[in-house]
Amino acid sequence: MHRSGIFAALALSAAVATPVVAQLDVEEQIETRQSAFTFASWNMGKIKAQAVDGTVAYNEQQMLAAANAIASVANSGLGSLFGPGTAMDKNDNTRLKPEFFDKPDKAREVAIGFAQAANKLQEIAANGGSKADLAAQFSEVGKSCKACHDEFRAE
Ligand code: HEC
Numbered sequence: 338m339h340r341s342g343i344f345a346a347l348a349l350s351a352a353v354a355t356p357v358v359a360q361l362d363v364e365e366q367i368e369t370r371q372s373a374f375t376f377a378s379w380n381m382g383k384i385k386a387q388a389v390d391g392t393v394a395y396n397e398q399q400m401l402a403a404a405n406a407i408a409s410v411a412n413s414g415l416g417s418l419f420g421p422g423t424a425m426d427k428n429d430n431t432r433l434k435p436e437f438f439d440k441p442d443k444a445r446e447v448a449i450g451f452a453q454a455a456n457k458l459q460e461i462a463a464n465g466g467s468k469a470d471l472a473a474q475f476s477e478v479g480k481s482c483k484a485c486h487d488e489f490r491a492e
Pocket residue numbers: 349367370371372374375377378381407430431432433434447448451478479481482483485486489490
């Protein structure tokens with residue numbers, strides 16, 4: 338993986354997050370991360386439809402755009418949207434488990450997993466990878482989403 342990916346992934350961990358803009362308040366952090374994940378999910382849906390299910394005609398340019406979008410989310414420094422006080426023990430409008438703040442190593446691990454998988458997806462799409470390769474890596478990205486959800490997102 339690219340070095341930049343590692344650093345971006347590390348930045349997702351609350352323990353090492355450094356603010357890149359004036360810190361958003363708790364409400365804004367929650368809303369923004371939910372939007373980011375919803376946006377990533379929308380783009381995952383495009384790849385699923387075209388490369389996996391075949392319910393929509395396969396279009397390489399659209400697959401690249403979707404992969405770029407997912408990688409952008411993964412590399413955007415999401416960690417600054419997981420600030421102190423943003424878990425569900427203190428807020429009604431989030432599903433972030435409070436354990437997130439007790440397990441910085443696990444948080445770093447799943448963040449790195451997401452960034453690595455998303456960067457590879459982008460690489461495959463950018464280099465004219467086959468539909469089968471894209472579908473296979475889509476599945477790896479999906480696993481990286483799930484790894485974090487299983488650990489840190491409440492039902
Ligand atoms: C590092 C952990 C992590 C990774 C990686 C991750 N998620 Fe999530 N996701 C969460 C957490 C935590 C929430 C709950 C956020 C909240 O409610 O504040 C969430 C929420 C969501 C939501 C609901 C958003 C909403 O409006 O409530 C969707 C959809 C979602 N994730 C999809 C994805 C997809 C698709 C991926 C992979 C491409 C992904 N997530 C990767 C942790 C993660």
